[in-house]
Amino acid sequence: MTVLDVQGLTVRTAEGTVLVDNLSLTVGRGERLGLIGESGSGKSLTTLAVLGLLPRGITATGSVELAGTQIVGASEKQLTAVRGRDAAVVFQEPLTALDPLMRAGRQLAEPLRRRGLKGAALKQAVTDALEQVRLPEPDRIARSFPHEMSGGQRQRVALAMALACDPALLIADEPTTALDVSVQAEMLDLIDTLVRERDMAVVFVSHDLAVVARITDRAVVLRAGRAVEEGPVLDLVRAPGHAYTKSLVSSAQRLESALDLGGTR
Structure with a gap:
């Protein structure tokens, strides 16, 4: 069952600057999708668009269907009903x-x-x-x-x-970045356990490929608001096709400890 279906999402400023460019992705129940990229790549703006929380002056076009509700163009009353019930978010700080x-x-x-x-x-x-x-x-x-x-x-x-109302989708936006390494590992294990028990869909946002590899099944690599590569995390780690993905792999110093490259997550 598809929980989140994003098609042709474009996010612009009031002046017309494109911040997220024609992004499409889907997440089904029990699936974990990673959004990875450097600061300014459009990761957090994508998740804010999914929840209808874009800042004033920034608008979204395209389609974002969350648990059967169209988010783009929805009223505040409709969005309030969706948040918490259908989707919830854990922020970085x-x-x-x-x-x-x-x-x-x-x-x-x-x-x-x-x-x-x-x-x-x-x-x-x-x-x-x-x-x-x-x-x-x-x-x-x-x-x-x-x-x-x-x-x-x-x-x-x-x-x-975030989990109190048993949402169908959990958005985790850099939830471990502000924590030290040992606490970060405990938090990732906790998220992994709880979403597995609840069979939840997850969108996990991070600039760290090692973290994404540890917690997700598939990933979309964003650069300057555009998806440059996507696929199973292990495939992206073992055989990155885009030069930008290759740079993320080479800069991830903890990949070997994040997952067994000879097996599966």
């Missing part, structure tokens, strides 16, 4: 993604209320969600403000919020 003036438990409760939970059932659901992302002392974390938690703890809270 949770300290800016989370409300600094709100305790973690209260923030996590917001999407859970959409599922009709309240009272004791809501409180228990918050605890369960924090436990599912392997946070020790979930009650203490629920009472904490973002600045009272480590970067890894904040990112786990953000992941719990």
